[in-house]
Amino acid sequence: MDILLNVSRGEKPTEEITISGSKSESNRLLILQKLFPEISIENLSDSDDSVHLQQALSTKETLIDIGHAGTAMRFLVGYFASKENSEVVLTGSERMQNRPIGILVDALRSLGATISYEKKDGYPPVRIKGTEITKKTVQINGNVSSQYISSLILMGTHLENGLAIELIGKITSVPYIKMTLSLLNQLGIKTTFEGNRIRVFPIKNIEKQTVVVESDWSSASYFYSVAAFSEIDSEIRLSAYKEESLQGDSCLAAIYTHFGVETEFNKNSIILRKVRETNTSTLEIDLKNAPDIAQTIAVTSFGLGVSCHLTGLHTLKIKETDRLEALKEELTKLGAKIEITNESLQVFVSSKINENIAIKTYNDHRMAMAFAPLAFKVPIKILQAEVVSKSYQKFWKDMQQVGVEIKEL
Numbered sequence: 001m002d003i004l005l006n007v008s009r010g011e012k013p014t015e016e017i018t019i020s021g022s023k024s025e026s027n028r029l030l031i032l033q034k035l036f037p038e039i040s041i042e043n044l045s046d047s048d049d050s051v052h053l054q055q056a057l058s059t060k061e062t063l064i065d066i067g068h069a070g071t072a073m074r075f076l077v078g079y080f081a082s083k084e085n086s087e088v089v090l091t092g093s094e095r096m097q098n099r100p101i102g103i104l105v106d107a108l109r110s111l112g113a114t115i116s117y118e119k120k121d122g123y124p125p126v127r128i129k130g131t132e133i134t135k136k137t138v139q140i141n142g143n144v145s146s147q148y149i150s151s152l153i154l155m156g157t158h159l160e161n162g163l164a165i166e167l168i169g170k171i172t173s174v175p176y177i178k179m180t181l182s183l184l185n186q187l188g189i190k191t192t193f194e195g196n197r198i199r200v201f202p203i204k205n206i207e208k209q210t211v212v213v214e215s216d217w218s219s220a221s222y223f224y225s226v227a228a229f230s231e232i233d234s235e236i237r238l239s240a241y242k243e244e245s246l247q248g249d250s251c252l253a254a255i256y257t258h259f260g261v262e263t264e265f266n267k268n269s270i271i272l273r274k275v276r277e278t279n280t281s282t283l284e285i286d287l288k289n290a291p292d293i294a295q296t297i298a299v300t301s302f303g304l305g306v307s308c309h310l311t312g313l314h315t316l317k318i319k320e321t322d323r324l325e326a327l328k329e330e331l332t333k334l335g336a337k338i339e340i341t342n343e344s345l346q347v348f349v350s351s352k353i354n355e356n357i358a359i360k361t362y363n364d365h366r367m368a369m370a371f372a373p374l375a376f377k378v379p380i381k382i383l384q385a386e387v388v389s390k391s392y393q394k395f396w397k398d399m400q401q402v403g404v405e406i407k408e409l
Contacts (some may be wrong), residue, residue, distance in 0.1 A: 002358070002409040003385045003396075005375035016237040016269075017398050019220060021045045021213030022247055023391050024176065027053055027071045028154060028183055029211055031079055035158045039187065040210040043240065047391040056090075066092045068320055068363060068390055070099060071147055073124060077104055078151035081113035082159060083130035089118060091125035095363055098123060099318055104148040107140045136161045139168055142196060145315050146173035149198070150180040156200035157189055165198040172288045172312065175248025182246050186211065215240050217249035219392050220270075221296040222369045224252050226402050227272040228259035228300050229376035236402060239269035248290040255293075258283055259300060278304045281349070288312025295370035298327055298347050302336045303377050307349045314343035320390075321362035330371065333357050353378045365390035375404050 026045035033039040034057045044050060053072040056064045057079075066072040073092055080088050091097070102122030105115050114129040136159075138152060149165065156163025171177075181191045181198070187209065190201040215238070223236050241250075243265040253263040253270075258280045264271040283301060287294050287310055294310050301308035316323035324340045331338050334357050337348040353374070358381040361367040365388050372395075374380050388395040396406055 001386045002381060002383045004356075004379060004381050004407045004409055005372060005399075006379045006405045006407075007376045007403050008405070016239070017223065017401060018239050019215040019398075020047070020393070022216040023047045023049055023071070023218070024179060024216070024247060025183065025213045026050045027075060028150065028180055029213065030054060030057060031075050031154045032157065032183065032187065034079070035154075036187070036206050038206050038208040040208075041213060042210060043213045043215070045213065045216065045391075046393045048389050048393075049391060062087060063089050063091065066090065066096070068093050068096060070096065070320070073099075073101065074104060074145070074147040074151045075154060077101060077115070077126065077128065078108065078155040080128040080130055081108045081111075081115060082133045082155050084132050086130035087128070089125050089127050091118070093363070095320060096124055101126065103140065103144050104151060107138050107148070107152060111135045111138050133159055134161060137164045137166065139166045142167035142169050142171035143314070144172075145318070146176035149177055153177070153180050153184070153191075153198065153200055157184060157203065160202060162202040163200045165200075167196040167198070171196065173248070173291070173315070175246075175289045179246040179248070183211075214242055214245060214247065216391070217241070217245065217247040217252060218292045218366075219369075219395075221249065221252055221293045222373055222395070222399075223402070224256045224259075224261055224272060225296050225300045225303075225370070225373035226376060227261045227274050228256060228278075229303055229373055230274050232260075232274055232276065234274045236272045237269055238272065241265070241268075241270045249293050251290050252293060255285060255297065256300075259304060259306075278306055281307060283308040285310050286312045291315050292366065294345070295323060295327060295366050296373075298331065298338075298345060299370045299374060301347050302331055302334065302338075302350060303353065303374050305349055305351060307347060309344065309346045311344040313345065317342065319366075320364035321367070323364065323366070326360070326362050326364065326367055330357075330359050330367070333359075334374075355379050356381060358383055361385070361387050363387055365392065369395055372399055372404065375399075381409065 021043040049069040052069040118125040260276040355378040
């Protein structure tokens with residue numbers, strides 16, 4: 001589905017949007033719920049990724065296709081590796097079969113897991129024969145995707161001897177690692193994270209309990225962008241969010257003050273309020289702890305005529321697409337001057353935005369959603385708009401709520 005987005009000039013969004021639970025929290029809790037059935041989950045993410053993960057955890061099939069769901073792939077490799085007397089083949093979309101999994105597989109093999117590649121070494125599909133894992137220590141590079149590390153942490157919760165994970169070198173995406181550990185602690189599972197060493201202590205049973213998932217901060221980023229592009233005094237209320245969040249992307253609240261957007265925290269919601277015009281000409285941000293919001297910030301900066309230099313983005317090259325190359329391609333079509341390296345991007349000040357440009361989404365949900373708020377500046381086309389369902393089922397409906405007109409092409 002290709003669509004044209006437009007906003008009537010002078011539109012002032014004053015709406016309340018309810019966003020489903022964090023995909024990151026939900027996917028971690030789904031694995032934990034399978035390991036510890038005493039857990040109940042409320043406000044679970046309705047994303048495709050979480051749906052795929054639920055299906056994979058409940059199916060009796062031996063061939064499991066998780067589509068584009070990268071988090072599901074990584075968490076499931078760890079889960080099935082330690083599920084005794086099981087054998088499955090995990091596969092996915094064409095893009096998924098070109099996203100590396102070798103670092104995690106090597107770590108699991110060093111623990112005694114039985115995993116082989118069905119096609120290309122280092123990439124899905126993988127065949128996993130579940131086995132009892134008794135080794136207590138594993139090493140993995142600290143600068144890899146935090147999902148590899150979280151997969152090991154989650155698996156470690158039900159190993160007989162627990163698990164000690166030694167992170168080699170510089171550690172990136174620390175908030176996502178801490179999110180995983182914090183969820184374990186909430187459930188009564190003891191962990192430590194000191195220096196470059198994570199320890200997950202063994203536990204047999206946990207108390208029966210219900211966990212309420214906080215709404216997804218990555219999804220909130222698109223409404224921060226809408227607020228930044230809106231007129232002074234515009235307001236958008238989002239629920240359900242906490243000021244003390246486990247999610248690294250909650251740094252949005254501080255970052256978007258540079259774009260004139262302030263965040264008011266209430267009991268179960270936040271109000272985004274445009275209070276002033278952008279008060280900076282160049283923005284320097286290290287996003288190593290929150291790379292998923294890089295696309296939104298880059299597009300916001302371009303739309304407001306602000307230069308931004310974003311670093312810490314090395315993991316973006318192995319996402320649903322090479323997000324750095326995709327951003328360069330699509331922003332350039334809109335009239336931007338942008339430079340990228342393997343771990344950074346810089347958007348330079350632009351005075352004009354080209355209208356009616358068709359934005360390719362590359363089967364990447366965040367490309368579609370990051371560019372959509374530009375409709376508050378110029379009419380814009382989004383190709384394969386349905387891709388948003390990967391993380392945000394009702395995104396286009398919520399965009400309409402804040403004043404975006406949508407026409408199917």
